[in-house]
Amino acid sequence: MDRKWLEKTMEQRGLTYSALRRQFHFSPETLNAWEEGTPARPFSLRKLAGILGMEYHVLVRNLGVRVLSIRERRARAPRIAK
Numbered sequence: 001m002d003r004k005w006l007e008k009t010m011e012q013r014g015l016t017y018s019a020l021r022r023q024f025h026f027s028p029e030t031l032n033a034w035e036e037g038t039p040a041r042p043f044s045l046r047k048l049a050g051i052l053g054m055e056y057h058v059l060v061r062n063l064g065v066r067v068l069s070i071r072e073r074r075a076r077a078p079r080i081a082k
Contacts, residue, residue, distance in 0.1 A: 001035040002064045009052055009062075024051050039068040 010016070020026040026047060034040050042056075045067065049059040060067060 001031070002062065003031075003035060005062050005064075006031070009054075013052060015051070020051065026051060034063075034065045037066075039072065040065040041068050 010020075017028045020028060024047070026044075030040075030044055040060075045060060045063075045065070046056050049056045052059065
């Protein structure tokens with residue numbers, strides 16, 4: 001994950017990690033997990049793109065995170081017993 005790009009973008013918009021947590025309920029720990037290689041959930045990326053005021057694909061390209069695939073999301077989804 002390109003943390004420098006993210007921090008520069010946040011700075012340009014006057015955002016801090018504290019504001020991400022308090023105002024937008026977006027956990028900086030999520031960013032730490034992405035930095036460690038955990039794939040990003042599309043929902044979280046869309047939320048962050050909205051916070052930063054940019055298109056989803058622009059965020060993903062510049063942030064350089066791996067997006068959780070549909071197959072991976074389905075494997076993580078809870079199973080409902082019939």
